[in-house]
Amino acid sequence: MIGVVPAALLAIPLYHYSIFEMGLPLIAFFLNLLIFGAAVGLAVSGLVLRCGLGAERLAWPLYAPSPR
Numbered sequence: 001m002i003g004v005v006p007a008a009l010l011a012i013p014l015y016h017y018s019i020f021e022m023g024l025p026l027i028a029f030f031l032n033l034l035i036f037g038a039a040v041g042l043a044v045s046g047l048v049l050r051c052g053l054g055a056e057r058l059a060w061p062l063y064a065p066s067p068r
Contacts, residue, residue: 008019019026044059051058 012018047055048059
């Protein structure tokens with residue numbers, strides 16, 4: 001929310017576009033993002049608990065962005 005709200009507020013005067021007009025679909029989108037993030041977190045935690053610290057090699061690419 002720290003990054004989305006200022007960007008959304010800047011988009012109104014700069015691009016004449018407001019995401020706040022979307023209403024309910026916008027709330028559903030952010031709810032889906034939260035649920036997906038929790039699911040990925042549970043899956044990675046379960047993988048580390050099941051396979052041990054060796055699974056960290058599989059867990060880090062899910063969280064860390066790839067360097068370019």
